[in-house]
Amino acid sequence: xxxxxxxxxxxxxxxxxxxxxxxxxxxxxxxxxxxxxxxxxxxxxxxxxxxxxxxxxxxxxxxxxxxxxxxxxxxxxxxxxxxxxxxxxxxxxxxxxxxxxxxxxxxxxxxxxxxxxxxxxxxxxxxxxxxxxxxxxxxxxxxxxxxxxxxxxxxxxxxxxxxxxxxxxxxxxxxxxxxxxxxxxxxxxxxxxxxxxxxxxxxxxxxxxxxxxxxxxxxxxxxxxxxxxxxxxxxxxxxxxxxxxxxxxxxxxxxxxxxxxxxxxxxxxxxxxxxxxxxxxxxxxxxxxxxxxxxxxxxxxxxxxxxxxxxxxxxxxxxxxxxxxxxxxxxxxxxxxxxxxxxxxxxxxxxxxxxxxxxxxxxxxxxxxxxxxxxxxxxxxxxxxxxxxxxxxxxxxxxxxxxxxxxxxxxxxxxxxxx
Amino acid sequence: xxxxxxxxxxxxxxxxxxxxxxxxxxxxxxxxxxxxxxxxxxxxxxxxxxxxxxxxxxxxxxxxxxxxxxxxxxxxxxxxxxxxxxxxxxxxxxxxxxxxxxxxxxxxxxxxxxxxxxxxxxxxxxxxxxxxxxxxxxxxxxxxxxxxxxxxxxxxxxxxxxxx
Numbered sequence: 001x002x003x004x005x006x007x008x009x010x011x012x013x014x015x016x017x018x019x020x021x022x023x024x025x026x027x028x029x030x031x032x033x034x035x036x037x038x039x040x041x042x043x044x045x046x047x048x049x050x051x052x053x054x055x056x057x058x059x060x061x062x063x064x065x066x067x068x069x070x071x072x073x074x075x076x077x078x079x080x081x082x083x084x085x086x087x088x089x090x091x092x093x094x095x096x097x098x099x100x101x102x103x104x105x106x107x108x109x110x111x112x113x114x115x116x117x118x119x120x121x122x123x124x125x126x127x128x129x130x131x132x133x134x135x136x137x138x139x140x141x142x143x144x145x146x147x148x149x150x151x152x153x154x155x156x157x158x159x160x161x162x163x164x165x166x167x168x169x170x171x172x173x174x175x176x177x178x179x180x181x182x183x184x185x186x187x188x189x190x191x192x193x194x195x196x197x198x199x200x201x202x203x204x205x206x207x208x209x210x211x212x213x214x215x216x217x218x219x220x221x222x223x224x225x226x227x228x229x230x231x232x233x234x235x236x237x238x239x240x241x242x243x244x245x246x247x248x249x250x251x252x253x254x255x256x257x258x259x260x261x262x263x264x265x266x267x268x269x270x271x272x273x274x275x276x277x278x279x280x281x282x283x284x285x286x287x288x289x290x291x292x293x294x295x296x297x298x299x300x301x302x303x304x305x306x307x308x309x310x311x312x313x314x315x316x317x318x319x320x321x322x323x324x325x326x327x328x329x330x331x332x333x334x335x336x337x338x339x340x341x342x343x344x345x346x347x348x349x350x351x352x353x354x355x356x357x358x359x360x361x362x363x364x365x366x367x368x369x370x371x372x373x374x375x376x377x378x379x380x381x382x383x384x385x386x387x388x389x390x391x392x393x394x395x396x397x398x399x400x401x402x403x404x405x406x407x408x409x410x411x412x413x414x415x416x417x418x419x
Numbered sequence: 420x421x422x423x424x425x426x427x428x429x430x431x432x433x434x435x436x437x438x439x440x441x442x443x444x445x446x447x448x449x450x451x452x453x454x455x456x457x458x459x460x461x462x463x464x465x466x467x468x469x470x471x472x473x474x475x476x477x478x479x480x481x482x483x484x485x486x487x488x489x490x491x492x493x494x495x496x497x498x499x500x501x502x503x504x505x506x507x508x509x510x511x512x513x514x515x516x517x518x519x520x521x522x523x524x525x526x527x528x529x530x531x532x533x534x535x536x537x538x539x540x541x542x543x544x545x546x547x548x549x550x551x552x553x554x555x556x557x558x559x560x561x562x563x564x565x566x567x568x569x570x571x572x573x574x575x576x577x578x579x580x581x582x583x
Contacts, residue, residue, distance in 0.1 A: 024561075024563050037441075037444045037447075037486065037488075038485065038486065038487070040447050041447050041487055041488070041491075044447075045573075045574055048574050049574060049577060049578060050578065066441075066444075067444075067445060071445070072445060074445035074446050075445040078445060078446070078447070121485075122485055122487075123484075123485055124483065124484050124485040124509060126485075138485040138509050139485060139509060139512060139513075140485055140486070140487035140490075140509060140512060140513035140516060140517075141487040141513075142487060142513065142516035142517060142572070142573050142574065143512060143513075143516060143573065145574075146573060146574070146577050149577075150577065154563070188432055188479060188482055189432070189478060189479040189482065189505065189507070192479065192505065192507065192508060193508050222479065222482060222507055222508065224508060277432065364436075364441040364484075365436075365440065365441050365442055366441050366442060366444075366445075370442075383434075383436070383483060385434045385436045385437065385483060386434075386436070386437060386459070386460065387436055387437070387440050387459045387460075388436050388441075392459035392460065
């Protein structure tokens with residue numbers, strides 16, 4: 001029976017020859033992930049189950065990144081709950097600040113997710129790992145607690161929407177624009193309960209960093225997972241990072257899709273998501289030159305090496321506008337180190353940026369750049385819901401890192417072409 | 420199982436940041452989360468809920484983050500159930516897992532207004548508006564999910580079946 005890559009990975013983890021959309025299956029999980037916000041509840045569930053040990057101490061990843069370094073006593077207590085659990089159960093993949101970073105940046109970096117894996121994470125952006133040709137989806141803490149105890153969960157096999165990107169992207173257009181364009185077409189529930197498969201000639205040349213950005217935002221269309229078929233670019237990234245068996249699945253030519261959406265990128269401009277929804281997308285030229293109080297470059301969406309490099313390319317020899325603040329947060333210590341070594345951090349500092357420690361930062365309005373009433377921000381993050389980054393009357397626009405850096409220099413929304 | 424109460428009406432795409440803003444996620448106990456339920460968009464919401472009150476909303480309720488704190492806050496504040504045109508998938512699982520009943524009904528949501536009195540019989544699959552003026556058949560909950568509810572949530576479901 002012909003299957004999509006998503007169906008093949010699910011079948012392999014259900015011990016079945018094939019699966020069909022709509023079928024409810026029990027699957028074995030390769031990696032269970034939680035962070036400092038979702039782990040405490042999952043740990044509570046784990047103990048309620050009466051379990052003594054996690055299903056596999058190498059297959060649980062606990063990453064403090066949301067409110068770490070801790071912003072207050074309450075968040076410190078939550079991080080402590082996770083830390084003590086990790087020690088007690090000798091969790092191999094628990095990381096303290098210094099080694100830790102944003103969960104969805106460091107797990108692929110450390111080779112903890114490889115092609116063909118099935119990952120369940122108590123964080124909605126767990127779908128990021130689909131960039132590696134893995135099935136990865138977000139769940140709540142109760143589901144995760146059960147996975148930590150049993151190594152298994154249930155899933156309903158999703159139908160797949162295939163996105164076919166065609167053409168060559170122009171200057172200042174990258175993975176962020178490709179996914180924002182798709183969100184504009186699909187809407188915030190356009191792929192609800194479904195798999196999003198990214199394909200087409202444009203994708204073949206995309207770097208892993210760009211692919212992570214795209215898979216990361218599949219959830220913004222309501223999708224269960226976003227996925228790329230692994231190719232040489234995937235292998236070059238994943239093979240040196242892990243000695244685990246890597247299985248590169250691909251969709252059969254006659255696999256059945258719920259629908260196929262073609263996206264022409266030849267004439268695609270940088271895309272901006274306007275307040276207050278990631279599907280409220282316009283091309284940059286159709287967006288008002290909104291004055292900005294803050295620009296943020298970072299997050300599990302755009303906190304990787306290429307993103308920082310793109311920002312530094314714009315900032316080189318330029319300065320952030322007087323009335324605008326620029327916050328840059330490298331997604332991991334490795335990225336931070338490389339950015340220091342390559343002079344990227346110096347360029348950003350010289351341009352007037354403040355650099356934060358690897359963590360989620362202001363993306364979810366927790367700390368390190370919370371917005372005041374009425375403030376307007378441009379951010380390379382994934383969500384611009386009401387109050388997401390601070391006060392409910394603040395406004396968030398989403399863009400790629402080049403546009404964000406250019407806008408920080410201009411003090412308003414604008415493109416690198418205007419500099 | 421029956422739920423009956425006054426309606427709090429919301430629109431489409433009610434995200435989890437609206438249900439419980441992230442700045443309140445430095446704790447995870449039900450009482451604290453409940454106090455801040457819809458704190459930004461409906462100030463005083465938590466303080467004005469009557470026993471059994473019901474949230475009625477449009478499409479894609481609970482979209483965004485995976486935070487289970489969202490259904491916990493809603494349940495903790497005293498809301499007996501959520502009726503929506505559709506639910507985002509992580510919220511859907513979370514609600515069942517923690518024992519917050521949710522049902523989808525496009526037709527019912529269109530005619531119910533803020534402040535209406537609504538009663539729902541989950542077993543019979545019926546929804547009635549004030550004075551039985553209108554009644555609707557609500558979508559059956561998938562059999563697999565019904566088993567989880569019958570067990571009292573995912574934790575008890577797993578315990579009853581035994582850990583492997």
